Each structure stands twice: as structure tokens, then as C-alpha cells.
Amino acid sequence: MLKKILIANRGEIAIRIIRACKELGIETVAIYSEADSNSLHTKFADEAVCIGPPAPKESYLSIPRILSACEVTGVEGVHPGYGFLAENPKFAEICEENGFKFIGPSPEAIFAVGDKTNARESAKKAGIPVIPGSNSGISSVDEAKKIGEEFGYPVIIKAVLGGGGRGMRIVNNPEELEKSITVAKHEAKGAFGEEKVYIEKYLEKPRHIEVQILADEYNNIVWLGERECSIQRRHQKLIEEAPSPGITSEQREKIGEQAVAVMHAIGYSSAGTVEFLLEDNNFYFLEINARVQVEHPVTEMVTGIDIIKEQLRIAGGEKLKFNQKDIHIKGHAIECRINAEDPNNNFIPSPGKIESLYIPGGLGVRVDTHIYGEYKIPPNYDSLIAKLIAYGETRAQCIAIIERALSEFLVDGIHTTIPFHQSIIKDERFRRGDLHTHFIQS
Ligand code: ADP
Numbered sequence: 001m002l003k004k005i006l007i008a009n010r011g012e013i014a015i016r017i018i019r020a021c022k023e024l025g026i027e028t029v030a031i032y033s034e035a036d037s038n039s040l041h042t043k044f045a046d047e048a049v050c051i052g053p054p055a056p057k058e059s060y061l062s063i064p065r066i067l068s069a070c071e072v073t074g075v076e077g078v079h080p081g082y083g084f085l086a087e088n089p090k091f092a093e094i095c096e097e098n099g100f101k102f103i104g105p106s107p108e109a110i111f112a113v114g115d116k117t118n119a120r121e122s123a124k125k126a127g128i129p130v131i132p133g134s135n136s137g138i139s140s141v142d143e144a145k146k147i148g149e150e151f152g153y154p155v156i157i158k159a160v161l162g163g164g165g166r167g168m169r170i171v172n173n174p175e176e177l178e179k180s181i182t183v184a185k186h187e188a189k190g191a192f193g194e195e196k197v198y199i200e201k202y203l204e205k206p207r208h209i210e211v212q213i214l215a216d217e218y219n220n221i222v223w224l225g226e227r228e229c230s231i232q233r234r235h236q237k238l239i240e241e242a243p244s245p246g247i248t249s250e251q252r253e254k255i256g257e258q259a260v261a262v263m264h265a266i267g268y269s270s271a272g273t274v275e276f277l278l279e280d281n282n283f284y285f286l287e288i289n290a291r292v293q294v295e296h297p298v299t300e301m302v303t304g305i306d307i308i309k310e311q312l313r314i315a316g317g318e319k320l321k322f323n324q325k326d327i328h329i330k331g332h333a334i335e336c337r338i339n340a341e342d343p344n345n346n347f348i349p350s351p352g353k354i355e356s357l358y359i360p361g362g363l364g365v366r367v368d369t370h371i372y373g374e375y376k377i378p379p380n381y382d383s384l385i386a387k388l389i390a391y392g393e394t395r396a397q398c399i400a401i402i403e404r405a406l407s408e409f410l411v412d413g414i415h416t417t418i419p420f421h422q423s424i425i426k427d428e429r430f431r432r433g434d435l436h437t438h439f440i441q442s
Contacts, residue, residue, distance in 0.1 A: 001316040002026055002077045002101060006070050007045065009081030010060060012368045012387060013292075014041035017079050020308035029073045031066060033059040035378040040370045047073055054380040060084045063091055070100050077101035077315055079308075083382065086291040087114055087163065103315040105270045105290045112266050113288040117160055117198050123285035126262040131277065131284040133200030141178045147199050148174055154202040157181055159188035165235035166191050170202050203284070205436045206277035208232065209244050210289075211259035212299045214310050215269045216320045223256040224303045225329045227295055230435040231424060233347070238417070238440070239424060240295035241334040242302045245395055245433030247278065255283055262288070271296070271311050277437075294337065294387065297368060301333035301391040331391055332398040336406065336425075338369075338386040340377050342415035351379040355413030360405040364391045364398070377414060385416065395433065399425060 004027035007014045014030060018041060021028045030045035035054045042048040049069040052059040059065055061084055070078060078095050080086040086104065093107035104110070113119045117137060120130045132151045137160050138144045148155050148171070157180055159167030167188045169180045181197065189195040208229045215221040228244035229237040243252070259274035262285070273293050275286040296307045305327070314320070341347040357373040369386035371377070377385060388405055392398030406422050424430055429439065436442075 004075045005077040006075040007079050008066050011370045013081040015370050018044045031069050035380045077103050079103040082291050101315050109268045110290045113290050116287050119288050122265050123262050126265045128258045128285045131200045134198045137196035137198050144177050144199050145174050151201040156200050156202040157184040157197050160196040161192040161194045203277050203279045206279040207246050209278050210273050210275040213263050213272045216314045217269045218319050220320045221260045221263050222324050223259050224299050230437050232437050233440050242298040271307050297389045298333040298335050302329050331393050332395040333391045334398050334402050335389045336421040339383040339417045340385045340414050341383050343417050343420035349383045350415035351377040352414050358410040360408035364401040365405045
């Protein structure tokens, strides 16, 4: 087991990792930017190191500063959380070269899945249907037009190295193609440093279903059921649940086995997710996320497995202590991502001081958050302020619990997406489990 690690992240996920470490007896080092000096992760960790200002260059992205913090605090490993450097193969490689265990997949595996066209190829080789589209980056508008003609419009142009819902453009007819490719390339270059884009058929009413994987460094891979993440706004997830209310147990088994197969093909270790879109009873591979995801708690609630602790054990060189037949899905869990945004004003970010706060509790309620009364949310970061997770024996019970918990969640001083979540949870279509990725717009 690792003895001391550094957490190269902030917010709720930094606290989530610190909690797992405390329970495993691992010492923790937090890093924080000057904008985060009042953040709770700096107080909950055993040590905290300031790594500089959030601008002009974001300090949480500064590999030299993070490595210096590792050196001076004498840690054995680095947990990247999600976002920031979590899926940067160079960072994973530099950590390893400097003798710090990267708590995640190998640099080679991150690289292999970071290129979405490469991940599509691996999925195809493992026998998984992929969304119809280009096999690699598109090199000309004519090539894109041919694909559009072959599969029909709409199509979606995506950054080969994309992530976080950025660098995607939907194209409804061939006339829009040229301009959209130019814009998408420009966006991709700005966001990911690489302008390569590819093209896929745009599915108009799919469900987003993903499979959680745990893999040790000895080729043992298990899947921990699936999550449904169809409630999205602008391709960003808002509400996730496990299990999916929209698939059969045969479909579940099939995608579970396919997810394990593709991860074996890649030589993957640590926690990871294989994402699919489901339309008209057909599953299509979407992508692989080589990290722990925001929505991992719903899987933890229905399996009883602490995914972060498992990541830490795997990084410490341990074998998985369970195999597939030991994994049982019990009950139902739903997560609402609570953002500091104004849902009545186009979801504009609403940073600022929390004047007063009440965090809900009671049976079946879990809140992963870094906020507290009088905390000042800095304007520099992601607007996620809390994850409200409910667990019930059935989906109906779980809905009743999350509805009750949302009504108790009181945040004064800033706008939050709580009222928006309440309206979705009330929606008859949501209650019926009639979900798709355009639920919010429709
Ligand atoms: P990112 O890595 O940026 O999150 P993904 O490829 O995972 O991007 O897609 C995010 C979301 O965008 C999906 O959950 C889905 O709602 C939408 N999306 C992506 N590709 C397609 C597609 N081909 N057809 C329909 N929706 C898509």
C-alpha cells in the first residue's frame, strides 16, 4: 500500500480522495492555487502546498510545480482526480519517470484511448459496434461530404482529442460542412492543442449508458454495472443513475462483457469507463474515459465498492480481491450535479460568497462537496459545488429520497441549479425512466 500521496486536484474530488486515504491510513498532501486558499481540501489533507496563482497559467496544470510539491513533501504517488491533468499521458509518464506512482492507468493506455479514433479502432477490434463514421481524422471537406452522404445527416464533428463536451459541432446538411469543420478545427486546436477532427453520424434520441471498469495490474478486469447519464445539457451530464431504467439484463451483460473485452485489448489498469450510446435497441461504442468520473458514486452505492480505495490499492500493486461473480447490483442510486449557476439566466456561473448553507442528510442521502457556510466560490473554476446522491431499494424510493433531499438543500447567497433539478425529478417522463440525451431541450 502507498504510504503518502499528493492529490493534484481541488474541490469535491480532492476531498473524496482524502477521505479514502484517511480510511486506508495513507497520508495526504493537498495542493492549492492562490484562489483556493480557503478551500476545504487544504484543511482536510495532512499537508497543503500552495502552487501559485490561477492565472495567467493555471497552477493546477503546472507539471513542474506539482512535481516540486511531490519532491518537497516526499510522496510516493499522485492521484489526479478528474479534469486538469487526469488524462494527460505526458503527466502520467513524467510522474513515473520521477519515481512517483501515477494513480491511474499507464501512460500508454491513456494515450491509446485519448485519441478517440484510436479508441474506436480498439472497440471495433474487440467486436463492439461503433457509431458509423470516419475511421480516422478527416483530411478534407470532400471526405467529410462522402461520409455525410453515406450515413445521412445530421452528423457530428468531434475533436480527435476531445473531452468535457467541448470541440463538437452538429451539422445538418452538406452546405454547413465546410464552415463547421473550420470552426471545429479551430476550437479543437485551442482546447486540446491538436486540430484533428473526425466525423460521426449524429444519433438524434440516444440514451447515454456507460460501464464502470476496475482493472488491476495483473490483467484482472471486472465491470461494476452500468450508469445511465442521459440527462444532459449541451452534452454535459447533469443527472446520473445506476442501474439504467432503460435496458434489459441481457443487454447489461452484453455491454459489460464488451467493455471488459476492449479494456483487455488496451491493456488497461485502474478505474475507467467505457461509454456507449443506445438507440433503437442498438448499442454503439462512444469513447473510453481513462479516469475516475464525477458520477462514480452512484456505482459505489449500488455495488458497495469504494472505487477510489480500489484505485489506491491497485496503484499500490495489489490484486483485485473480488471477481465478476462477487459483484452484485443492489437497489438504485441517483446523483444530481449541483452547480453554482443561474438556471433562470442561461446557466451563467454564479460564483461568490455562500451566506448560509444547510446540507441535507437522513437515510439514503450522500453529499460529496467542498462548500461550507461563508465559503467564497472563486470564479476561476468549474461550477460544480456539490453532488447530491440518493440511494433507495427501488428507483421509485430513490426518487422520493432525492426529491426530499433537494427540498432540504439550502444555499443562500448564490444561484444554484437545485430548482432545475427539482423540475426534472418531478417530470413524469423522468419518473417513467423515459430518458434520452435531448430530454432537457424537448
Ligand atoms: P466528451 O468526451 O467531450 O464528453 P463524448 O464523445 O463522450 O464527448 O460525448 C458527450 C455527449 O455528446 C454524449 O453523451 C452525447 O450526448 C453527445 N454525443 C456525442 N457523440 C454523439 C453522436 N454521434 N450522436 C449523438 N450524440 C452524441
